[in-house]
Amino acid sequence: MTRSWWGWGRTDRALADDECVELAALIPGLPGRPRAVPRLRDLEVPPSRLGPPSSLPLTTDPAVRAAHSYGKAYRDVVRALAGDLGGAPDAVAHPADEDDVVRLLDWAGTAGVVVVPFGGGSSVVGGVEYRGDRPWVSMDLTRLDRVLEIDRVSRAARIQGGALGPVLEEQLRPAGLTLRHFPQSFEFSTLGGWLATRAGGHYATLHTHIDDLVESMRVVTPAGVHESWRLPGSGAGPSPDRLFLGSEGTLGVVTEAWMRLQDRPRWKASASVTFPDMTTATTAVRAISQAGLHPANCRLLDAGEAALSGASTTGECVLVLGVESAAVPVAGRLAELTGLARDAGGSVAGDPVGGAVDAADAIDAAGAIDAAGAIDAAGAIDAAGAWRAAFLRMPYVRDGLARMSAIVETFETACTWDRVDELVATVQAEVGAAVGEVTGAPGLVNCRFTHVYPDGAAPYFTVITAGRPGSEVAMWDDVKTAASEVLGRLGATITHHHAVGRDHRPGYDRQRPEPFAAALRAVKATLDPAGILNPGVLIDPV
Structure with a gap:
């Protein structure tokens, strides 16, 4: 797999020029040909301002620096297409273990060098770049990618923060377990990134965020190493982990976490329901969310979104429902959900799709997003499958339209x-x-x-x-x-x-309330007194 340096995902999935033109024809006023994708070797990367010690895992290679300049927001894609690499990091770090992280932060604090943690680089909010004047290092954590320990009895695992989604799932598979957290960026984001951004994932109800799956965390800060106890729950004061969940690399670097796991699903089923308007559909979704049935997928698409994804071409809203279980068949639960939707004014489209699946089912970026992507025995993709296909393809479509x-x-x-x-x-x-x-x-x-x-x-x-x-x-x-x-x-x-x-x-x-903002600034000053970690994220740099 070759990652795109300028846009989303893999180079082999990017839209070809003729696909870009075909899409753009649907939007009046766009030029007739796409902007060319610049070649890295033709671009000018500013000279590095650093001469880092050879004892540290740092590189100043221009191509590596260019690939770590930005995240994957629209702004980032357009700047990369324009060949604007003026904000490239001065060096990129590839720590191999926690000791490397400690040594890198110690050096950066002494040298006054900014450090921005970098997982898969999939940020769409400007979270992995630096917009100041100081020399800076992008700390790529993807070499910290192992599942270090599995507690099968408690159904938990100790996982390094740099493990990409497919990498950690592949290591959990032999134990019959899964983290079952699948954001759209699953293939290109890391556990540490999910924790640092409080990422939302696979489940549309119940366990919607990575927060719900955390047992304990280990975080390296410039002031020392934070490690919370492994506990199923605790009422002992404010939660230590809550301090770092969502801290976006400005308080510390997530190196490990104990994560709550699940047995791999054995039964899945899905259905789609159409509604004449969004108000009716919203009433149905509210009834479902309050019924305690906890569907894994409960995505409601308005008429425009349904048309854009190919889930409907008749001007109706579409509700995509999916259920899954590792313990019991799910057809009855799906019937209850579609019954609630029907009672609220929806029309169930066709027959539900699904049944028993292999407990060792493969999880990849194309099949991991949700339980509602089933294909029936005749090979026809239902509305839910059409939506899922469009969901996975959309970042590449965005890049093509940006061109x-x-x-x-x-x-x-x-x-x-x-x-x-x-x-x-x-x-x-x-x-x-x-x-x-x-x-x-x-x-x-x-x-x-x-x-x-x-x-x-x-x-x-x-x-x-x-x-x-x-x-x-x-x-x-x-x-x-x-x-x-x-x-x-x-x-x-x-x-x-x-x-x-x-x-x-x-x-x-x-x-955020102002007293909390003041407390956050105080915490930042305590844990990162030199102000080297991701300045400008969450609070103003010191």
Whole structure:
């Protein structure tokens, strides 16, 4: 597998030029040919400002530095396509163990060098770059990639923070266990990255975030090593792990964690339900979320999102339901869920799909996302499967559209059920108006629910519109600012699972209480007195 240095994922999955043109034909006002992808050897990477000691696992190789310059947000893709590598790190570290991490932080603190932890580099919020003037090092943790210990009795494992999703699942497979955490970035993100960003994953209900799967953590800070006790639960004061969950590399480097595991599923089933409008569909999803049936997948797509993914072409909303179990067949539970949806005004599309599967079923990026991607015996992909295929393909589509100067943005939020209808309608109206004002052209503003809870939902919005060559980043910034202001005014979170990074800082500053902000600044000063760890994320740099 060859990772793309400029865009999402693998080079062999990127859209070809003719595919980019075909997609762009659906959006009036775009140029006729895609921007060429620059070759790394033709680009200028600024000279490194560092002469790091040879005893440390550091490289100043220009190609390696270029590949660690940015995450994978739209802004990052456009800058890379423009050949803008002015913000490249001065060096890239590849620690092989925790002792290397300690030595690197000790050196950086003494030398005044900024260190930005880097897992799979899939951040879409500016979380793995540095936007200041100091020399900086990107600390790539993917060599810390082993499952060190499995406790089969307690169903837990001690896993290094640099393990990519497929790598850790492959090591758990012989024990018949799985972490069962599958964000869209599963193939290209690490356990430490999930913990540092409080990532949302596979489950649309119940265990929606990585937080729910943490037993204990080990984190290296400039002030020392933090390690919490392994406990199933504790009421002893504020949780030590909560300090580092979501800390985004600004307080310490996650080197290990004990994670709660599950037996691998043996039964899966899925179904899709159509609704005439979003209000009816939302009522159904709320009933399902409050019924205690905990579907693994409960994704609601509005008409625009359903059409974009190929899940529906009739102007209806689509609800994708999936259930799974390692212990008992799930057909009865799926029937209860589709019954609730039908009672609320939905129409079940075709027959449910699924049944028993091999307990050692393969988990990969194409098949890991959710239980609702089943293919029936005749080989026909149902609406759920069509949605999943589009879900996995969408980051590559975004990159292809970016090459055509389209503006593509996704943002997510969460609010309580009493405000969901108003939030969705307001965001679509006001962000849609902002798109028109910024670009001078209409655009798509679609919505889906990625996760649902008894007390609320997480709406996820997709914006696609034509941009002007050379002005894409500025236009994207304006659209993103408009979206953030709407969410803040409505009291919805600035992010449900994409993290804060640098791009969401203004919204995060509005959301958090000031006494907590003061406490966070004090913690930062205590754990990182030289201010070397990921400055500008969560709080202003010292």
